[in-house]
Amino acid sequence: MKNYFKKITLITFFLTAVGASFAQLTQTKRLEFIQRNDIEEENLLIPLKEKGVLLMQSKVEPFHQKSTFEFIKFDSTLTQVWKTSFIPEPDYDLIKTYRNERYIFVLFRKVGKNEISVLRVDYETGDKTYAEGNLLTSMDIEHFVVMKSKAYIGGKYNDRPVVVMFSFFDYTSKVLPEIHSNHLVINELDVDEHGEFLYLMLKNDRTCQFIVKKYSYEGKLLKTLSLGNRDTTPITGEILNIDKENPILVGNYADGCSSLALGFYVDYLNEESKIQYINFADLNNFFGFMNAKREEKIKKRIKEKKQKGKDVKLRYRLFLHDIVPSNEGWIMLAEIFYPEYKPPQGSGSAVWNNWRSYRINGDVYNNFRYSHAIICGFDKTGKLLWDNSVSLKDIESSELNAKVQITQQNDYHILAYPDEKLIRTAVIKGNEKVKNLENFDIKASSETDRIVDVARTNLAAWYGHSFLAYGYQSVKRNNELANTDVFFITKLTYTLKEDKE
Template identity: 35%
Template sequence: MLVACIPAMAQFEPSIRLELPISQNSEEFFDVTTLGDQGVLVNVRHGDYYSSAPTKFSFKRYDTDLKLLWSTDYKIDAFYEPVRSARTEHYLYWLLKETANEKIAILRVNLTDGTMETYRGDLVTPMDIFHFKVLDNIAYLGGYYRSRPVVVSFSFFDLTSKVLPGLYTNHIQLNNIEVDEQRRLVHVMTDATHQRNCEFTVRTYSYEGKLIRTVNLDGNKHSLISGKLLPLNDEESLLVGNYSNDCTPYSQGVYITRIRNAASPVGESTVITPTEDTRYIDFSELQNFFNYMKPKRQQKMIERLARRKDQGKDTKFRYRLLVHDLVPTDEGLMLIAEVYYPQYRGSSYPYLGAGRSFDRYQEGYRYTHAFLCGFDKKGKLLWDNSLPIPDLSSYDLNQMVQVSRQGNTTVLAYPHDGEIHAEVIQGGKVVREQEKYSLKKLRENEKVVYSENEQLEAWYDGHFLACGFQKISTDRSLAPPREVFYINKVTRIPDDPDTRPSSRSASPDDTNATRKTSGSKQK
């Protein structure tokens, strides 16, 4: 374990750094799971360079000072491949599946002491699995069989599985699966297109798999793309997400609606139409959504929106959103979403015949900005804010922006090129403009040659966890550079109470507010 210091730069104090050497003889995949003030769990999947299937799990749990608490290994049986993982308060689960049949194994790791149990069984039907959740002693697996959605519950008690009713239908796609641990409910969200009309449905099941409520949100005017549920109490929940106007994945804005938790009779549907019960908020209605643009471009956008509004015309936005889990607040909730677009690269090559052929393939995702919305418990929009994230790209679509609440302020941070970019907001105001904090400096005679797969996680009490791969060289040494998987604990020091809001702050009534991205141009 090595200790490295981040340059003071007012907000962050020295961090603790942990380095895990990378094997040169096998392929390794690292997963880091933060456990709040209980520490962090590192899961390494070891594989053979000549086989794509991992052969072993290594689990290591560390405390908040990154000191090792326990370590254990698990050998993966032949023909089984890891599919998905899930975490509850006390356990980490890994779903393993045989590719040639319906046999599954679920590994359960006790986060307290590292003890492990394995539950083996068979699925009712062959399926491609894309969702994996665990509630108490039942696992819920969501996926598709012959292009139709299927959700299977698997019991750890008797190792049996059954299909949840009401889902195996044509033209329906699984959107999300959420579990309510307090009320022991499972919510399955689907979307469907019927004669150019898009419908978003929330089916609620009991712990045993009985359908107890179906809520249909009609899409005559607005098509819901995603949905996140936040229970307010035993009687009511808030459903929040993004929507489009044309049954596409391109967002026009965000919505929020209240849903009663009272169970309706099996088979009965509660239809919610776009009335005052559901609020649709166009991106143009948000005060700070376009703050990621340069001032001149932002001003032109605002003027264009005003002209079209005076002419009675609507502006069609086409944004792809990665919506985070909802964050409960004292007022109600906070919605965070990142705006991104797929990156493609094309190449041309000769083919048999005249001319050339052009091939286009996706090489990752590029992010433009993140935005936040604060709502009260009745669904009223209280404030909004945004964070520019220019030139940030990722091969996989991951949540890059992390959020840490400290008192009445919120810290927004993301990793890029070996640095942490951080900004502090208070509702719709920017308290501290975006600044960069380097994680590259190690010992005096060491330097980072390159960093990749950088990730940042909000941890606990204002602490963040940065991790990724680095190649490090040593000055005046003939030794080759070392490659490591690093974990850095980063602590933010709260701002001085006398800190004044920055000049980029936008008051709720200032619709023409602009702001610039501070710092040098990012590579």
């Protein structure tokens, strides 16, 4: 499980055994929440499969005089089930969220202080619990995960990494050992709820090594692994528990201390197996999103370099998704992106596109272009079975997050991603492209309303044949002079039709 907007779930489609059956999308219901101009509002949507969906709304008044957090549970028909509110103590700001299969956890911190608090909300009932504690140090918080009754908060203090373990039972805090060292930066915190382990991943910016530390639930250091060197260095990592007794570390790697990925890696943590590196240049369909002539030209150039004994290095910025289980084993999905900075323009809804900035290697960006997505299928032993790629048509986003959703039915995989008012879809079968589907247009609540501006559209799988599109739009109402800014949620349902070609 990952925190903040980072969770990837599945969209369900069906394909017949004889020929591909393609799904036609129908918009069945839409909710709208009017956005106020006098306060800061943010919305976090959490799909709960057949159990419905949870919406968290944060509303912050000017000068942080008051913050209100509303949690609204809807059932599978987008009918409200319950609603509850929470008002944190004065001067407490939201820092991070984390969610698992049963709860959402919200981490608050008192401005300029070490005091923290964690709110827990039950998806099923809306019941809330609240715990207050202390960080023990004036650290900058960058990571937040929860396992059972403990929260693990990672960040840095005096430019050195630190992780604090906070107990919800006795409200005590503890700094995890053997972390606070020079030249180390926390890359990721991940939990293994089956084995009750915490995995801390660090990067040494002097030696370029990727370091994995395994801790017990109580915070005892159990194992330390150093991976990579100046030629091949893992730069991201995620723990995968297909075989619960043998966790796998997967991610992408670079050369030297670069943040630009060269490919993927797979490493079994409980075995003395050699780490497996998969170079982008060795994939069959890395350039399959291009037209055939351009793809052939690039592949020919790569082949000629390899025949001359030269190393071929393709360097890209990669947004790596959570690993997706599949019938064969698991799927690795990533998007190639290019960061940009766009100065804020105008006021009102135009500022949506500049609502947040991201720091990447010291540079600040607030806009991103996505060129294509890479999809790789692995078996349960970590062997690469197939690879493919799909064009994303240089879509833009003010958020650096996952765009593409994926599901598997039989031998087919269906990809879908949002592009302003459109949902674009494609079907692949292993290394093969099967068909690009129709582009589906997101509609307003009524025929008399007109969507005049779109920002931050997202797509989330839900349950069965349905998924959710949500985001921010400016709507022109019938007989109203001014546009209305809304946060919308709409249910999209697939029906099947067979391709006769």
